[in-house]
Amino acid sequence: MPVYTVTMSRGTLNGETKAALAAEITTIHSAVNHVPSTYVNVLFNELAPSNVYTDGKPAHPLIINGWVRTGHSDEQTTALVTQVADAATRITGIPAERVLVIIGNSPARFAIEGGRILPDPGQELAWLAATTEQSSGSR
Amino acid sequence: MPVYTVTMSRGTLNGETKAALAAEITTIHSAVNHVPSTYVNVLFNELAPSNVYTDGKPAHPLIINGWVRTGHSDEQTTALVTQVADAATRITGIPAERVLVIIGNSPARFAIEGGRILPDPGQELAWLAATTEQSSGSR
Amino acid sequence: MPVYTVTMSRGTLNGETKAALAAEITTIHSAVNHVPSTYVNVLFNELAPSNVYTDGKPAHPLIINGWVRTGHSDEQTTALVTQVADAATRITGIPAERVLVIIGNSPARFAIEGGRILPDPGQELAWLAATTEQSSGSR
Numbered sequence: 520m521p522v523y524t525v526t527m528s529r530g531t532l533n534g535e536t537k538a539a540l541a542a543e544i545t546t547i548h549s550a551v552n553h554v555p556s557t558y559v560n561v562l563f564n565e566l567a568p569s570n571v572y573t574d575g576k577p578a579h580p581l582i583i584n585g586w587v588r589t590g591h592s593d594e595q596t597t598a599l600v601t602q603v604a605d606a607a608t609r610i611t612g613i614p615a616e617r618v619l620v621i622i623g624n625s626p627a628r629f630a631i632e633g634g635r636i637l638p639d640p641g642q643e644l645a646w647l648a649a650t651t652e653q654s655s656g657s658r
Numbered sequence: 659m660p661v662y663t664v665t666m667s668r669g670t671l672n673g674e675t676k677a678a679l680a681a682e683i684t685t686i687h688s689a690v691n692h693v694p695s696t697y698v699n700v701l702f703n704e705l706a707p708s709n710v711y712t713d714g715k716p717a718h719p720l721i722i723n724g725w726v727r728t729g730h731s732d733e734q735t736t737a738l739v740t741q742v743a744d745a746a747t748r749i750t751g752i753p754a755e756r757v758l759v760i761i762g763n764s765p766a767r768f769a770i771e772g773g774r775i776l777p778d779p780g781q782e783l784a785w786l787a788a789t790t791e792q793s794s795g796s797r
Numbered sequence: 798m799p800v801y802t803v804t805m806s807r808g809t810l811n812g813e814t815k816a817a818l819a820a821e822i823t824t825i826h827s828a829v830n831h832v833p834s835t836y837v838n839v840l841f842n843e844l845a846p847s848n849v850y851t852d853g854k855p856a857h858p859l860i861i862n863g864w865v866r867t868g869h870s871d872e873q874t875t876a877l878v879t880q881v882a883d884a885a886t887r888i889t890g891i892p893a894e895r896v897l898v899i900i901g902n903s904p905a906r907f908a909i910e911g912g913r914i915l916p917d918p919g920q921e922l923a924w925l926a927a928t929t930e931q932s933s934g935s936r
Contacts, residue, residue, distance in 0.1 A: 520758075522721055522723075522758070522760070524665075526802075526840060534708055537708070537709065538711075538714075541711035541714050542711075542714035545711070545713060545714040546714070556713045556714065557712070557713045558712075558713075559712065559713060559714075560710075560711065560712050560717075560719055560721065560758070561711040561712075561714075562665060562705060562709060562710055562711070562721075563705065563706075563709035563710075564703070564705060564709070564842070565705075565706070565709065566840060566841065566842060566843075567841075567843070569812055569815070570815065570840060570841035570842070570843065571838075571840055571841075572816075572819035572820075572823070572838065572839040572840070573835070573836075573837065573838050573839075574823060574834045574835045574836075574837060575816075575819050575820035575823040575824070575834065575837075575839075578838075580838055582800055582838065582840075584800075584864075586723075586760060586762075593904070593906055593907075596906070596907050597906050597907070597914060600907060600908060600909040600914070601909055601914070604909045604912065605912075608912075615911050615912035616910075616911045616912075618909075618910070618911075618912075619798075619800070619838070619908070619909070619910045620908060620909045620910075621800070621864060621903060621907065621908040622903060622907040622908065623762060623864075623901060623903050623907075624903065624907075625760060625761060625762050625763065626732070628732055628735070628736050629732075629735050629736070629739060629760065629761040629762075629763075630739060630758070630759060630760040630761065631739040631740060631743045631757075631758070631759045632755075632757070632758045632759075633754050633755045633757075634743065634744075634747075634754035634755075634757075636736060636739070636740070659897075661860055661862075661897070661899070663804075673847055676847070676848065677850075677853075680850035680853050681850075681853035684850070684852060684853040685853070695852045695853065696851070696852045697851075697852075698851065698852060698853075699849075699850065699851050699856075699858055699860065699897070700850040700851075700853075701804060701844060701848060701849055701850070701860075702844065702845075702848035702849075703842070703844060703848070704844075704845070704848065725862075725899060725901075762901060764899060764900060764901050764902065765871070767871055767874070767875050768871075768874045768875070768878060768899065768900040768901075768902075769878060769897070769898060769899040769900065770878040770879055770882045770896075770897070770898045771894075771896070771897045771898075772893050772894045772896075773882065773883075773886075773893035773894075773896075775875060775878070775879070
């Protein structure tokens with residue numbers, strides 16, 4: 520359900536670091552927002568170094584945009600950005616000053632996965648149970 | 659007015675399939691949200707295969723992010739994501755389990771096109787009429 | 798705090814034009830939304846020309862997506878998109894008809910930078926003062 524996009528200059532992170540960061544974001548999201556890790560997507564969008572500016576000058580921020588379903592509590596979402604930002608600095612070595620994490624959201628009914636409208640926060644178990652039944656039934 | 663961004667691993671779709679998907683998303687959006695097709699943008703953001711993770715492991719999801727103006731009904735937006743997801747599976751052959759469609763929104767007054775603030779949903783005809791007058795007048 | 802992403806076909810803008818546009822967006826954002834320019838990020842996401850469609854056909858729009866904290870006034874946000882769109886046409890020479898600017902937003906508490914949750918609009922001075930103290934203290 521959620522999607523995290525990590526945007527940065529090309530070559531900022533090597534493959535091993537990207538894999539470690541993707542795994543850690545997945546673990547954090549799953550724990551904080553109660554979503555099975557199989558539903559967590561992490562993308563890395565690498566831009567040409569000449570395409571990244573801060574303060575109007577070429578720069579090297581690490582920008583992580585996440586998308587979640589509307590309805591998680593403010594405390595939950597703040598915990599999410601805090602833990603993701605901490606993980607980014609710990610795993611990549613990039614200082615916190617250059618790490619920006621932003622979570623956007625839309626109502627669950629504005630999103631679809633596996634052919635079914637997403638459940639509102641708190642309704643995941645029923646939704647997941649139906650997925651399992653559907654899969655079993657189709658075999 | 660709307661923008662759809664299809665994100666996936668590089669090489670997932672060939673040119674013909676991308677063109678067919680762009681055309682179909684355009685047709686669906688125009689019909690469901692009452693926007694002339696000339697205002698519908700579809701972008702494909704192809705990432706290195708090593709930059710796409712699901713469940714902390716390299717994966718091949720097809721993620722479609724749309725942006726629309728706030729104020730369309732929930733039913734309309736749910737119809738939109740359902741039809742776009744169906745079209746994605748039908749045209750690309752990627753199973754529904756790997757297709758995720760998410761629609762975000764902002765107030766129309768937070769967006770501008772052709773030098774004019776966008777109209778709220780339902781106000782398109784007056785806005786478009788003014789566009790035509792403006793174009794005619796400038797010739 | 799804010800992030801602007803300019804999306805277009807590869808090769809639409811040369812390096813000098815990108816630098817000028819990044820600088821101007823930074824100046825505008827800083828003036829309109831009262832954020833020090835050191836916190837304004839501008840990214841250019843260049844797509845293969847075959848990956849950009851308008852009306853279901855290959856096209857060359859210039860699409861600028863901005864993200865700001867929720868709570869700025871509507872008037873402020875409308876001023877922002879108007880000035881950014883004007884600057885894009887003035888600096889790039891791309892006619893207004895092909896320029897689309899969209900501002901999205903999330904609550905400040907859904908975002909973190911420099912290891913600290915962002916301040917709500919209007920609370921920047923206290924947040925920035927604390928940053929300075931923190932930096933001085935750590936030296």
